[in-house]
Amino acid sequence: MEGQRWIVLPHGTSKWEEYKEFLEKRVSVKHFIKFLQMQTDSHSDFTALTDAVVNITGARTLQHCIQWFGELLPFIQKQILRLPEFFPDGRMPALWPGIEDTVTLPREAVLCLLGCCFFCLFDESYRTQRQDAPGKKESSGDTMPYCNWGRMMKWHSAHATFGLYYFDRCRKEMPTGELVITRRVLQQIPKKTDWTTLHAELLPVQFSLTTLIEDVQPSLHADFANAYIGGGVLNGGAVQEEIRFCINPELFVTMILVGKMKDEEAVHIFGAERFSDYRGYGGSLQWDGPHQDAHKDSDGQPLTEIVAYDAISLWRSSGSEWDTEAKLRELNKALIAFIPLTKKSKLPTSTTSSTPKQTQPTTTPTLNETKAATWNQPDSITQGDDWEGSEPWDKAQSNPPEPAAPPALPAGQTINSDDDPTELTTAPTRETDGGSSTSEKTEDLLGDLEITGSTTQTQQSAYDTSTAQHGADTREDTSKTASDDTPVSTSTDIPVSTGHWGCGVFGGSKELKFLIQWMSASAVNRGMHYNTQNEGALTTTFSHVVDCCTGKLECAGEQPPVTVGELCRLVMKFDSTHNYRHSGICQWL
Numbered sequence: 212m213e214g215q216r217w218i219v220l221p222h223g224t225s226k227w228e229e230y231k232e233f234l235e236k237r238v239s240v241k242h243f244i245k246f247l248q249m250q251t252d253s254h255s256d257f258t259a260l261t262d263a264v265v266n267i268t269g270a271r272t273l274q275h276c277i278q279w280f281g282e283l284l285p286f287i288q289k290q291i292l293r294l295p296e297f298f299p300d301g302r303m304p305a306l307w308p309g310i311e312d313t314v315t316l317p318r319e320a321v322l323c324l325l326g327c328c329f330f331c332l333f334d335e336s337y338r339t340q341r342q343d344a345p346g347k348k349e350s351s352g353d354t355m356p357y358c359n360w361g362r363m364m365k366w367h368s369a370h371a372t373f374g375l376y377y378f379d380r381c382r383k384e385m386p387t388g389e390l391v392i393t394r395r396v397l398q399q400i401p402k403k404t405d406w407t408t409l410h411a412e413l414l415p416v417q418f419s420l421t422t423l424i425e426d427v428q429p430s431l432h433a434d435f436a437n438a439y440i441g442g443g444v445l446n447g448g449a450v451q452e453e454i455r456f457c458i459n460p461e462l463f464v465t466m467i468l469v470g471k472m473k474d475e476e477a478v479h480i481f482g483a484e485r486f487s488d489y490r491g492y493g494g495s496l497q498w499d500g501p502h503q504d505a506h507k508d509s510d511g512q513p514l515t516e517i518v519a520y521d522a523i524s525l526w527r528s529s530g531s532e533w534d535t536e537a538k539l540r541e542l543n544k545a546l547i548a549f550i551p552l553t554k555k556s557k558l559p560t561s562t563t564s565s566t567p568k569q570t571q572p573t574t575t576p577t578l579n580e581t582k583a584a585t586w587n588q589p590d591s592i593t594q595g596d597d598w599e600g601s602e603p604w605d606k607a608q609s610n611p612p613e614p615a616a617p618p619a620l621p622a623g624q625t626i627n628s629d630d631d632p633t634e635l636t637t638a639p640t641r642e643t644d645g646g647s648s649t650s651e652k653t654e655d656l657l658g659d660l661e662i663t664g665s666t667t668q669t670q671q672s673a674y675d676t677s678t679a680q681h682g683a684d685t686r687e688d689t690s691k692t693a694s695d696d697t698p699v700s701t702s703t704d705i706p707v708s709t710g711h712w713g714c715g716v717f718g719g720s721k722e723l724k725f726l727i728q729w730m731s732a733s734a735v736n737r738g739m740h741y742n743t744q745n746e747g748a749l750t751t752t753f754s755h756v757v758d759c760c761t762g763k764l765e766c767a768g769e770q771p772p773v774t775v776g777e778l779c780r781l782v783m784k785f786d787s788t789h790n791y792r793h794s795g796i797c798q799w800l
Contacts, residue, residue: 220303224334226334235288235292247331253365267375267379286381305469306392306393316391318390321386322378324467328360356466363444369449373457376501386484390464390481393479397476409734410775411733417739418750419740432455434520449496450492450716458488461484482514522713523537523713538783551737709739
């Protein structure tokens with residue numbers, strides 16, 4: 212593909228013959244540690260690796276540990292030697308900032324790449340250069356995150372345990388299916404007026420006190436990411452994003468090929484299996500045994516969908532999240548995270564190929580500036596965290612380009628997302644305050660997009676039994692099951708499972724971030740499952756706001772449900788100088 216960016220892999224470097232000679236030998240644990248010391252230029256004895264073996268095996272003697280690890284090492288070496296089988300050219304497509312594209316990898320190829328991370332075979336210099344075409348190299352500065360596991364195996368035994376267990380499980384049962392990684396890019400950046408005039412109705416929300424984001428299936432799982440995907444997982448970070456990488460280790464491959472996210476970008480990952488359970492958080496994180504991921508198809512293809520999107524880090528910024536530009540940035544960030552993928556880049560088949568595939572670029576919708584604020588799809592795309600550990604990269608957020616206003620569909624026309632995406636239908640309308648007709652359902656915002664509901668009927672299952680919907684008592688079981696007649700929401704796509712995005716060390720307001728994610732999800736007709744982390748009072752507050760806005764409480768009276776635009780106007784009005792700031796925006800609303 213013209214303009215394709217590539218990552219040079221270990222077997223595409225001048226050191227491959229040296230690596231190959233080492234990998235083809237029967238390597239003792241002692242020689243492996245010496246090799247790691249040479250690769251990382253350190254004298255560490257990698258004690259975290261020893262602790263990891265003890266954690267997995269329960270071994271009480273050093274001899275037992277050496278024996279077990281000595282059986283695992285040859286398997287990992289064998290997988291690394293398969294690199295030329297999957298990547299004949301010694302390189303792999305990269306997902307570069309500003310360019311929306313998809314890379315599909317057989318999960319066996321992912322295993323090979325993570326074996327290279329384990330052996331620390333990626334030269335650090337490849338993080339500071341890219342190859343755009345044969346014979347041409349161009350400086351990329353700090354665009355790519357680090358990916359070798361050396362630091363993790365020196366000092367962070369919990370993280371090393373998750374990684375080592377992944378290899379042990381693959382040794383006993385090779386993974387099947389594919390991992391699909393898509394960089395999402397907003398091609399035209401919505402402005403304030405686009406949001407404040409949006410007539411999409413706010414959708415119901417399902418709240419949970421205790422159910423974790425990763426336990427809600429099927430749903431789009433939120434990864435509260437760092438702009439550098441993976442955040443501080445290699446340095447012992449152990450909060451939301453880092454924990455997700457630990458229990459779904461195939462996510463580590465994104466650190467090899469995904470460049471730093473810009474303000475208008477998110478990263479979607481399909482097909483990463485969960486291998487482990489865990490307990491604790493932060494400094495108390497521990498491996499808690501194997502996990503059997505049941506969310507697969509009949510061929511063993513994992514069906515989990517994850518989206519990584521980074522919030523504004525207030526402790527690294529002199530600005531305020533209550534500023535209009537900051538709110539707009541977060542709305543657009545959540546928007547690109549929640550927009551459903553196109554048909555052609557959604558749910559791949561479970562068959563694997565011998566080489567990684569680069570699909571055609573996906574297309575992402577934009578908000579236009581018409582009164583009805585309908586969605587519209589450009590003919591072709593342009594090129595284009597809450598991580599709470601210690602921050603090794605102190606870089607400013609990118610500034611999005613000024614968009615050009617796209618043409619709009621005729622008012623009242625929409626796509627039926629269950630049908631052909633090119634077929635327009637006439638949507639039901641309701642009267643606005645000004646007397647003009649606007650669409651009643653969120654589908655009216657979908658314009659002539661190629662986005663549809665991405666899940667099959669077999670995936671449309673229920674939420675867990677510890678959740679509560681809308682303003683109901685969150686201590687009771689009011690969850691939906693597959694047999695329930697009443698849907699959780701009118702969304703045409705699987706809901707997003709999320710929570711307090713950007714509210715840890717990043718310092719964001721839980722109330723503001725909830726409202727922003729709710730507006731963005733409703734704008735693209737996605738339901739939302741929201742984990743409040745056992746904060747009962749906050750759950751009650753959020754539920755009350757949702758029920759008032761969706762017309763489920765008497766406070767709504769005879770008024771029609773509140774639209775995204777109406778709520779957005781109020782949210783934009785509330786700023787750091789408002790008298791009710793310390794009482795909370797929800798109380799003010």
